[in-house]
Amino acid sequence: MYDFAKFREAVLTGDAAAAVSLTRQALDGGVEPVDLISQGISPAMNEVGRLFEEGEYFVPELLISARATKAVFEILRPLLAKKGVQSAGRIVLGTVQGDLHDIGKNLVAAMLEGGGFEVTDLGINVAPERFIAAARDTQAQIIGLSALLTTTMPAMKTAIDAFREAGIRGRVKVMIGGAPITRSYAESIGADGYGENAAVSVDLARQLIGA
Numbered sequence: 001m002y003d004f005a006k007f008r009e010a011v012l013t014g015d016a017a018a019a020v021s022l023t024r025q026a027l028d029g030g031v032e033p034v035d036l037i038s039q040g041i042s043p044a045m046n047e048v049g050r051l052f053e054e055g056e057y058f059v060p061e062l063l064i065s066a067r068a069t070k071a072v073f074e075i076l077r078p079l080l081a082k083k084g085v086q087s088a089g090r091i092v093l094g095t096v097q098g099d100l101h102d103i104g105k106n107l108v109a110a111m112l113e114g115g116g117f118e119v120t121d122l123g124i125n126v127a128p129e130r131f132i133a134a135a136r137d138t139q140a141q142i143i144g145l146s147a148l149l150t151t152t153m154p155a156m157k158t159a160i161d162a163f164r165e166a167g168i169r170g171r172v173k174v175m176i177g178g179a180p181i182t183r184s185y186a187e188s189i190g191a192d193g194y195g196e197n198a199a200v201s202v203d204l205a206r207q208l209i210g211a
């Protein structure tokens, strides 16, 4: 059984070199890339968020942890992509307009890729029209929306309303997530699904397209 504690510590302290070398060791030892995300990066970044909220971490610490995560993803991404030989489905993902948080959304993207989905990640501050254009271009079955601010939660409803007006709502499912989001909020704005964390997002996406 691989000890994820050391790896989490490297992410938590933003030690990118250690995180990268522990990633290589884990992969050499047969650890699955998705397990490094769900048992390593995800809990470590949740802890970073908690430390920030408690005033123990400040923006520089946040950003160096995020940088360590990014370095690990550069190793994991091609491996995750290789696993999805037969596509499980197509998803367009992005952080809604006005919101610049992407750490959680990137974890969701990585887990979905690990689950065999083709993910088109539109990044942060994504306007509804960009989601619509990408969903049309890629023939996506799902659009995933992320929001981390209470002030940008309404942008999720705006996006869903825009999907309806553009005539694509009938053929795309919408799943949403982010720290302030709840299941009841998702229901109240007419989303099809709510994912509490990156680990559950794969099962959620499968359920939504009936896979």
Ligand code: B12
Pocket: 042, 045, 046, 048, 049, 050, 052, 053, 059, 062, 066, 098, 099, 100, 101, 102, 103, 104, 105, 107, 108, 144, 145, 146, 147, 148, 149, 150, 151, 175, 176, 177, 178, 179, 180, 194, 195, 196, 197, 198, 199, 201
């Ligand atoms: C990191 C961070 C930042 C970084 C972002 C860097 C980046 N590249 O993302 C920086 C420093 C830039 C930042 C800026 C700001 N931030 Co900020 N930030 C955070 C912090 C500390 C952590 C967020 C995070 O990455 N968490 C870790 C990840 C792994 O968790 P997550 O995002 O929740 O994602 C998981 C789930 O929610 C879910 N999920 C997420 N998206 C999706 C999508 C789908 C489809 C699904 C299924 C699931 C899913 O899966 C993820 C993985 O498990 C939070 C506090 C916190 N603890 O949440 C504040 C926080 C979100 N920020 C906050 C604020 C106020 C701001 C600023 C307004 C600060 C300012 N005054 O300038 C700006 C806003 C900028 C903007 N317009 O967006 C507040 C929001 C308060 C509120 N009620 O709205 C928080 C809660 C801090 C606080 N307590 O005050 N922030």
